[in-house]
Amino acid sequence: MDISQVLFYALSAMALGSAIMVVISRNPVHSVLWLIITFFAISGHYILMNAQFLGIVNLIVYAGAIMVLFLFVIMLMNLNAETEPQKNKWLKLAGVVAGGCLLLVLVAALKQAEVKGKVAMLETGDIGLIRNLGKALFTDFVVPFEISSILFLSAMVGAVVIGKK
Amino acid sequence: MHSALLAIDLFLVIEKLVLIVGIVSISLVIAMYETYAERKVAAFIQDRRGPNRAGPFGILQPLADGLKLFMKEEIIPNTSNRFLFILGPCLAMLAAMMTSAVIPWGGTLNVFGREVNLQIADINIGILYVFGVVSMGVYGIMIGGWASNNKFSLMAALRGASQVISYELPMGLSLIALLMLTGSLKMSEIVGQQIDSWYNVLYQPLGFFIFLVCAFAECNRTPFDLPEAENELNFGYHQEYSSMKLGFYLFAEYINMFISSVVMATLFWGGYDIPFVNDASLTGMGNWLVLLQGLSLFIKVAIFIFVFMWVRWTIPRFRYDQLMNLGWKALIPLSLVNMIVTAAIVLLKTNGWKF
Amino acid sequence: MQALTSRAKPVDRKPMTFLEKLYVWSIFKGMMITLRHLFKKKATISYPEEKRPFSPVFRGLHILNRDEEGRERCTACGLCALACPAEAITMEAAERLPGEENLYREEKYAAKYEINMLRCIFCGLCEEACPKDAVYLSETFAPSNYQRKGFIYGKQDLLIPNPKDNPGEYWKAVGNRKANKEQSN
Numbered sequence: 001m002d003i004s005q006v007l008f009y010a011l012s013a014m015a016l017g018s019a020i021m022v023v024i025s026r027n028p029v030h031s032v033l034w035l036i037i038t039f040f041a042i043s044g045h046y047i048l049m050n051a052q053f054l055g056i057v058n059l060i061v062y063a064g065a066i067m068v069l070f071l072f073v074i075m076l077m078n079l080n081a082e083t084e085p086q087k088n089k090w091l092k093l094a095g096v097v098a099g100g101c102l103l104l105v106l107v108a109a110l111k112q113a114e115v116k117g118k119v120a121m122l123e124t125g126d127i128g129l130i131r132n133l134g135k136a137l138f139t140d141f142v143v144p145f146e147i148s149s150i151l152f153l154s155a156m157v158g159a160v161v162i163g164k165k
Numbered sequence: 166m167h168s169a170l171l172a173i174d175l176f177l178v179i180e181k182l183v184l185i186v187g188i189v190s191i192s193l194v195i196a197m198y199e200t201y202a203e204r205k206v207a208a209f210i211q212d213r214r215g216p217n218r219a220g221p222f223g224i225l226q227p228l229a230d231g232l233k234l235f236m237k238e239e240i241i242p243n244t245s246n247r248f249l250f251i252l253g254p255c256l257a258m259l260a261a262m263m264t265s266a267v268i269p270w271g272g273t274l275n276v277f278g279r280e281v282n283l284q285i286a287d288i289n290i291g292i293l294y295v296f297g298v299v300s301m302g303v304y305g306i307m308i309g310g311w312a313s314n315n316k317f318s319l320m321a322a323l324r325g326a327s328q329v330i331s332y333e334l335p336m337g338l339s340l341i342a343l344l345m346l347t348g349s350l351k352m353s354e355i356v357g358q359q360i361d362s363w364y365n366v367l368y369q370p371l372g373f374f375i376f377l378v379c380a381f382a383e384c385n386r387t388p389f390d391l392p393e394a395e396n397e398l399n400f401g402y403h404q405e406y407s408s409m410k411l412g413f414y415l416f417a418e419y420i421n422m423f424i425s426s427v428v429m430a431t432l433f434w435g436g437y438d439i440p441f442v443n444d445a446s447l448t449g450m451g452n453w454l455v456l457l458q459g460l461s462l463f464i465k466v467a468i469f470i471f472v473f474m475w476v477r478w479t480i481p482r483f484r485y486d487q488l489m490n491l492g493w494k495a496l497i498p499l500s501l502v503n504m505i506v507t508a509a510i511v512l513l514k515t516n517g518w519k520f
Numbered sequence: 521m522q523a524l525t526s527r528a529k530p531v532d533r534k535p536m537t538f539l540e541k542l543y544v545w546s547i548f549k550g551m552m553i554t555l556r557h558l559f560k561k562k563a564t565i566s567y568p569e570e571k572r573p574f575s576p577v578f579r580g581l582h583i584l585n586r587d588e589e590g591r592e593r594c595t596a597c598g599l600c601a602l603a604c605p606a607e608a609i610t611m612e613a614a615e616r617l618p619g620e621e622n623l624y625r626e627e628k629y630a631a632k633y634e635i636n637m638l639r640c641i642f643c644g645l646c647e648e649a650c651p652k653d654a655v656y657l658s659e660t661f662a663p664s665n666y667q668r669k670g671f672i673y674g675k676q677d678l679l680i681p682n683p684k685d686n687p688g689e690y691w692k693a694v695g696n697r698k699a700n701k702e703q704s705n
Contacts, residue, residue, distance in 0.1 A: 029249075029311065036304070056293040064300025064333075068307065068326055075311045075319060130290060130350060210554045214564045479554040480547060 008048060015041035028074045032067055039063040053130040176279065184285050188265050196419040197227040199470060203419075206474040234412035242405050246312040253309025254406065254413035260302035261420035267291040268427050269353045271437045271459035274452055283459065284353060291352035292340060295428060296333070299383060303329050305417065306392060310402035322402040324485065325392030329383055331492040336379035338500035339372040342507040343432060356436035366433040371503045373433045375496055377472075380425040382492070385418060387477035391485055426469035430462060437462040576697065579642045579657040582635055582673070583680050583693060587625055590682040593654035594633065595626035600646035600655055608639035609646060626652070633678065637662045637671040659695045 018041065021034040039062050046055030137145050201216065201224065208215030216223035241250055271283035288294060303326045310322020346368055347355045359365055366373045382389040393401030403414045430436060437458035450457070483491065539545050565572050574580075585593050596613035614631035616624045623629075647656045665671055681689035691699060 029246075033249075033308075052288065052290045053293070056290050056297045059297040060293065060300050064297065064303070065330060068300075068303050068330060071304075071307050071311075072323060072326065075307070076323070206558075209558045209562075212557055212560055212563045214562050214566070217566070475551060475554060479551045 004048060007044070011041045011044040011048065015045070029071065032070050032074060035070075036063050036067050039067070050129065051133075053133055180279075180281055181285060184281075184283070185266075188270065188285065189262055192262065192265055192420055192423055193416075195423050196416055197231070199419040199422060200230060200415075201227050202470065203474050203477075206471065207478050210475070210478045231412070234409050237408040239408040239410070240405075242314060244314045245405065246314065249308050249312035250405075251410070253305055253312055254403075254410045254417070255305075256308060257302065257305030257417035258413050258420070260298055260305055261417040261424065263298045263301075264295050264424045264428070267294050267352050268424075268431055269356050269436060270462065272455045274455050283455065287351065287353050289349070289351045291355075292344070292350045292432070296337060300330075300333060302383075302417075302421070305414075306402050309406070309414065313402075313405035315405055318402050318404045321392050321400075321404070325385065325402055328385075328389060328392065328488060328492075331489060332379045332382035332389075332496070335375050335492065335496035335500045336383065338497065338504055339369075339375040339379070340432070342372045342500070342504045343369050345504075345507050345511050352431060352436075356431060356438065359435040360438040364433065364435045364438075369433065369503075369507070371499070372507075373429070375500045375503070376429060376433070378491075378496060380429060381473070381476065382488075384421045384425055384473070386422065386473055388480045388483055389488055390477075390482060391488060422470060422473050423466065426466045426473070427462070429469055430465040434465050574659055578659055579644045580660045581637070581658050581662055582640075582646070582655055582678055583658045584630075584633060584675065584678040585654050585656060586680055586683060586690075588683065589622070590684040591621075591623060591625040592629055592679070593625055593652045594630045595628050595652055595654070596630035596633075597628075597651065599649040599651065603645040603649035604640075605643060605645060606639045606641045608636045608641075610634045610636075630675070633675045635673050635678065637673055638668065656698065658693070659697060 015038055018034045018037040022031045022038065025031050025034060039058060043055040043058045043063075046052070046058060204226070205215040205223075207213075216226040219225040219229045241247060266285040267288060269284040269287070274281040274283060306325040306329070307322050310318040310325070313319075343365055344350060346365065347358055349355060349358075355365070381387075385392050393403065403411055406414060439458060439461045587593055596611050598611060598613075601607075601609040601611060610632070611630045611634070612632040613628050616627050616629055642657065644657050650656075662671065662673075680693045683690040
């Protein structure tokens with residue numbers, strides 16, 4: 001087991017553990033903080049796969065900006081564990097059934113997939129480096145890239161319009 | 166880059182550890198003396214003398230201040246979230262210290278036949294890393310303000326966080342224009358290019374100015390120090406803090422100031438290049454040249470830190486709406502224009518000035 | 521209406537020019553002003569090492585005077601207490617016993633003489649009222665103290681050292697101003 005494998009398992013354990021903590025912690029602010037740790041772990045994975053640009057951008061955009069906005073909202077709403085409304089027990093039952101169905105579908109889907117040959121490549125491939133990524137985005141994938149930028153622009157305009165109301 | 170970091174090379178690990186400890190302690194000492202310098206500059210601007218009792222010229226004053234902060238009573242509010250309350254200042258310090266990892270502090274030292282690069286990690290996304298860490302700095306403010314369980318702290322934390330987020334945008338945009346010129350995100354390469362030709366500030370004066378203004382805002386320094394406006398929001402997000410936890414917040418501000426001065430010097434003013442001297446002709450000096458280059462970086466940084474303080478003791482505070490107007494309606498359009506003009510010129514130049 | 525001072529200026533309410541709207545120029549001007557102040561002479565006097573010279577008419581702490589033979593001049597007539605606008609002076613009189621002629625000049629003397637330095641306004645009226653030239657205001661001021669009672673000066677604090685036993689201390693306590701005046705007389 002070399003050191004990148006050790007790092008991979010440590011990061012995976014961190015990502016999964018903190019993702020579980022996001023769901024089960026009572027205080028929403030704690031949930032957000034656990035989510036930030038999850039993002040850090042995922043960024044670690046990106047860097048392990050030599051996609052440094054993606055890793056850092058994941059940190060800047062998700063952990064640095066979006067989660068801050070989440071925190072804004074949650075802190076101002078003052079959600080406490082005590083004010084959380086008690087769920088209907090039928091609702092809980094429905095949740096269990098839905099979750100079970102999802103698990104079933106996932107198991108069925110994963111059984112079909114051939115997992116063996118598709119272990120994530122570590123330390124190989126340099127598509128994640130910023131120069132190669134930029135070249136790929138502006139040559140092979142230029143149409144989807146521009147379309148997504150138009151989508152973002154329209155979303156921004158929409159947000160400004162809603163904010164002006 | 167990481168293959169080099171991960172392969173177990175004991176000497177490399179030791180070298181990097183020594184470098185990290187050295188740089189961290191240097192930044193701490195500089196932050197300490199920044200507090201002293203701040204008081205001295207404030208005093209001199211106001212025709213006073215400043216601290217001059219502890220030691221000759223008062224140079225032991227930071228130690229006395231630190232001792233005072235350590236001796237003070239630690240108060241953790243009853244209704245606060247204890248863990249997050251302690252985490253807040255830690256995060257602020259951590260985010261402040263982490264940026265120094267990608268900064269090239271000098272050339273390559275030759276220690277007992279071993280080449281030691283005076284940069285902790287020469288990653289090829291250096292600038293993005295700086296941005297990532299800076300955006301983490303918001304959490305120190307927000308968590309500290311929220312965990313205090315005090316509405317004034319919370320309001321100040323929200324103000325601070327929205328200010329930092331708002332000014333990150335023009336900062337990033339002004340840097341994009343710079344990156345178009347350098348064509349690299351690697352800090353060492355940017356410095357190398359400046360050593361060989363002119364400083365970037367000559368190509369990007371507007372970009373540098375925008376970056377400077379945003380750096381003031383990111384560090385919560387005076388024209389933009391609304392998060393800790395003493396006379397408006399009680400004390401800001403660290404109102405409930407006392408003793409060294411308060412000290413950490415204040416200290417983080419000074420470290421941030423140091424680091425942003427270093428980033429400005431590195432990106433726009435040639436980093437460790439000695440001005441008016443052709444460094445390539447001095448390679449015969451060996452290690453001394455490297456040390457001189459480091460000194461030249463620190464002199465540039467000292468000038469920037471002085472500018473930070475000079476501005477603080479000159480300009481009054483913005484009102485909050487003025488602050489937001491300046492950020493969103495003035496600096497962002499300005500940096501966008503700067504970016505587009507730079508892009509057009511770079512495009513024309515690569516096409517050989519053909520229309 | 522006549523202006524109160526020759527330096528008064530009408531408020532400039534012109535709309536800002538483009539240069540002023542940028543603020544950068546104004547900020548630069550302001551920063552140049554602070555830069556000039558950086559090199560100006562400092563107004564501070566580092567106190568214990570250098571002292572600010574007092575004005576020749578400075579009125580400081582009171583001193584109870586003695587005559588040339590070291591006898592207390594005060595006769596506890598109470599005129600100083602009467603003259604005091606702040607009512608800071610209290611005294612108790614006592615009769616001089618036989619054998620105490622070397623201590624007190626008159627037949628009656630002040631057994632207790634207290635001045636509350638927190639009440640005192642250092643106007644100097646006691647000095648003017650005194651018929652025996654027994655109380656006068658020196659060239660020092662009251663040092664700080666942590667308690668109020670520390671500011672109530674009794675006889676032992678006010679009385680000047682004996683010129684016979686301790687002439688050095690006596691002349692120091694008399695102060696330059698008074699000493700010069702006495703010599704010129």
